[in-house]
Amino acid sequence: MDWSALFVSLRLAVGTCLILLPVGLWLGRRLARMRRRRALLEALVALPLVMPPTVLGFYLMLAFAGDGPVGGFWASLTGTSLNFSFTGILLASLVVNLPFAVQPIQRAFEAVPETLREAAWCSGLSPRQTFWRIELPLVRSGVVSALALTFAHTLGEFGVILMVGGAIDGETRTLAIAIYDRVQSFDEAGAGRMSALLLGISFLTIGVVYGLSRRGGRRHV
């Protein structure tokens, strides 16, 4: 078992979830209430879903390079490189997982009738109170779905991470990449153990989603 790879994967998954949670809430809510130019933004958010991971990874790698737009800015700010660093794969992971975080939350917000928000305002609740006390509890199952999908998908992401991060031990080598390395070096037993672990985690997350969304009454997967 490659414990450092497991640790990188978990760190990446938790980091991605934590950052995408507020982003998903904000963007999902905006998209759900948007009338104009909604299709364009939805398509942009969904793009990582349909792009081949190697293609997306290639473009991210270009952008993250020292002379690329993002990488150059990052270098001028910190003096370090984005490519082949944990920060780099975290950024890449945020892009890749955007649709998984946004879409379930957006569906959940769409299912909250506009009159409920209006009723809350009429009851004297400010927009902020309305969000915390009415909207957020009602989109809870969507948020759980988003987090679970993002978490599971980050653990399994391979192509993009490999393109951007390579396989640096303890820095960018995730569990999925470690499995590939093991197979390459004919260590099928090690690959098998790690695959079984990933399978278990994936099954658990999806089980949690279905369990919770059943309790919440609605499913947004």
Add this chain to the structure above:
Amino acid sequence: MFESGHADSPGQALDEQARHGEGLSVSLHQAGPIPLAADFACGPGELLGLVGPSGSGKTTLLRAIAGLTEVASGYIRCGGQSWFDAARGHSLSVQARRIGFVFQDYALFPHLSARDNVLLAVEGDDVATRRTMAEAWLSRVRLEGLEDRLPDQLSGGQRQRVAVARALARKPQVLLLDEPFSAVDQVTRRRLQRELALLRETLTIPMLLVTHDLEEASALADRLCVLHGGKTLQSGTPETLFRTPDTPQIARLLDRHNVFSGEVVEAHGERRLAWGPYRLEVAQGLAAFAPGQSLHWYLPPSDVVLHRRGRPSNGERENPVEGRIQEMVVLGGVAQITLAFDHGAQTLRFEITTHAARRNALARGEVVQVSLLAAAIHLMPDKG
């Protein structure tokens, strides 16, 4: 703020009160997207019914009063306070307007119990006091014992009561009811209407009831305001509107059938209403029209008197006309009779008890005579 006590008449004083005092006065105008030309007032403790067909702007008006919909021009004043004044670019937020809004689908918060739905609207800092208040409101709408139920676990009627309790728990300055009885069955509707009639006796704020059900509106409201295409056409007590609609259009919107066209003539040495071969006496209003002028007239069905066969009486000398029964619909104890006349396509409709219809051997195709009571004939100018 305003000089008081200088009104010239009691009527003016009341008007003054509605405009500057406790009541609600509304004037909203815009060309689009939803056209509006609405002017009405509602006094403290008064229940005003906004009636009109679907798409007449009733709900839009309620939403504008609540601050949920923006309107291009006009004003909304309530309780001596300006809520909206387009000329000054002034508009209070929904939260600041203090309204109780009962939505058509009730819009209860599905994740909160009945108590918490009401509790959200109760103001105050002390949670225990607010909780007691919320429970008091729930028991006022007779929901004791159901405080912990989620909306899903309540019947339609119970949900409506929670919505009413929530709307009132805010101590609103105006109560807005948007089709509050449309989502429940007939039996529940009757009961809820009765409860609202009792509840409103204890309320001293203006109340607006939007409904497309004329029967409901006239049973519950002190005054009705007829809307069409966002325009307020006529306001008055249900009795006034049903007996004297201003125009044929209003009569039609109020589902009044007996609207006819006629002409003013000089006959028998006095001014009469010419309708086909008949020269009808009219108690009021003919003096305002010149001979030769054409107009519309309306007669409430209650003021059509059937002549009993072979038993003439004095009343029969009043505007007797003869028609053929085109249709007779028996609805329980009441028979609705439609008379056709030789001189025009317009039909006259009235109701008598079913046993009276049997006694007089009324049937389709029979020719009968009726009197049109002169006191009830209501004249309307040709335009409009």
